[in-house]
Amino acid sequence: xxxxxxxxxxxxxxxxxxxxxxxxxxxxxxxxxxxxxxxxxxxxxxxxxxxxxxxxxxxxxxxxxxxxxxxxxxxxxxxxxxxxxxxxxxxxxxxxxxxxxxxxxxxxxxxxxxxxxxxxxxxxxxxxxxxxxxxxxxxxxxxxxxxxxxxxxxxxxxxxxxxxxxxxxxxxxxxxxxxxxxxxxxxxxxxxxxxxxxxxxxxxxxxxxxxxxxxxxxxxxxxxxxxxxxxxxxxxxxxxxxxxxxxxxxxxxxxxxxxxxxxxxxxxxxxxxxxxxxxxxxxxxxxxxxxxxxxxxxxxxxxxxxxxxxxxxxxxxxx
Ligand code: UDP
Numbered sequence: 001x002x003x004x005x006x007x008x009x010x011x012x013x014x015x016x017x018x019x020x021x022x023x024x025x026x027x028x029x030x031x032x033x034x035x036x037x038x039x040x041x042x043x044x045x046x047x048x049x050x051x052x053x054x055x056x057x058x059x060x061x062x063x064x065x066x067x068x069x070x071x072x073x074x075x076x077x078x079x080x081x082x083x084x085x086x087x088x089x090x091x092x093x094x095x096x097x098x099x100x101x102x103x104x105x106x107x108x109x110x111x112x113x114x115x116x117x118x119x120x121x122x123x124x125x126x127x128x129x130x131x132x133x134x135x136x137x138x139x140x141x142x143x144x145x146x147x148x149x150x151x152x153x154x155x156x157x158x159x160x161x162x163x164x165x166x167x168x169x170x171x172x173x174x175x176x177x178x179x180x181x182x183x184x185x186x187x188x189x190x191x192x193x194x195x196x197x198x199x200x201x202x203x204x205x206x207x208x209x210x211x212x213x214x215x216x217x218x219x220x221x222x223x224x225x226x227x228x229x230x231x232x233x234x235x236x237x238x239x240x241x242x243x244x245x246x247x248x249x250x251x252x253x254x255x256x257x258x259x260x261x262x263x264x265x266x267x268x269x270x271x272x273x274x275x276x277x278x279x280x281x282x283x284x285x286x287x288x289x290x291x292x293x294x295x296x297x298x299x300x301x302x303x304x305x306x307x308x309x310x311x312x313x314x315x316x317x318x319x
Pocket of ligand 1 (some may be wrong): 083189249
C-alpha cells in the first residue's frame, strides 16, 4: 500500500479541479478525481490517465459517495460555476452545493479526512462594501437567476461550519474570486472566454451593460497556490483568494482585443439580472494567515490563456 497522502478532488475534470489534480500529483499525492462531466471535460485530465497515483471516477456527488480505503484530504470543487452554466443547470447547481456538500462532509467525517470546500465571491452578491472582506455578509437576491448558485454556496458554508462545530470535521473554506487560465471552456459564457473567442473568430465583442462594472481577475496558478496553502494551514474560517487588480469590463474587453490583435469591434448588450457592479477581494487574511498573494500579472496570465484559446478555436490539440 502506498504511503502517499491521498486526496479526493470532486469536479476533478473541470477547469479548477484539473489544475488541482496536476498540482497535487506534482506534490506527491495520490489523487482521485471525481466528476459527472455535466460541465467538466475528460480532455482536461486525459494527460493524467496512466500516471502513477492518479484515478478517475465518474460519479455524481449528489448521490451517496464512497472512496475505497484511506482518505486524507477532500477538495470539493464540483459545481457548475459560470453564470451561463448555472442558468442552464439551476437544479443541479443547487443540488451539488447542498446535497453534494452534505455527502462530501459525511465522507470526510467517516474517513477522518480534512475537507476544503470551494465557495465563491458570489456569497457577497452585489456587494455594498468594497473591496470585500471575509466578515461582510453579502447582498444576495435569493430568487434571482444567480440565487441558485449564490444561495447554494452560502448553504454550503453553513453546512461546512456545522460539520466543523458539531462533528469536529476539519474544514477549510475558500472564497474564490474571478479566476482565469487554460482549460476554461470557450463556451462557458464568462467574460474572458466570450471576449477571447469573439476576438479570435473576428466577431463583435459583446459587453453587457455599459461595461463600467468591475471585476478582479486571478490567474489559475496563483489560485492553486492559495488553495494548497489553505488546505495545509490550520485556519478554519473563510479566506478570500483572488487578485485585487480591479478593471472595468469595458477596459478588459479592450485589453483582450489588443492582446489578440483582433479587428473586432465592441458592441453593448443588456446587463443580466443582479450582475454585481463591483468586485474586488480584500486579501489581508490570505496574506497574514497563508503568506499568500498573487504573483502573475494580467498581461502574463492573459498571454498564456489566449494561447490556449487559440488552440481551441483553431482546433489544435490542447496541452
Ligand atoms: N460579461 C460581458 N460580456 C460577456 C460575458 C460577460 O460583458 O459576453 C460581463 C458580465 O455581465 C459581468 C462580467 O462580464 O459583468 C464578468 O462576467 P463573468 O460571467 O465572467 O462572471 P461574474 O463575475 O459575473 O460571475
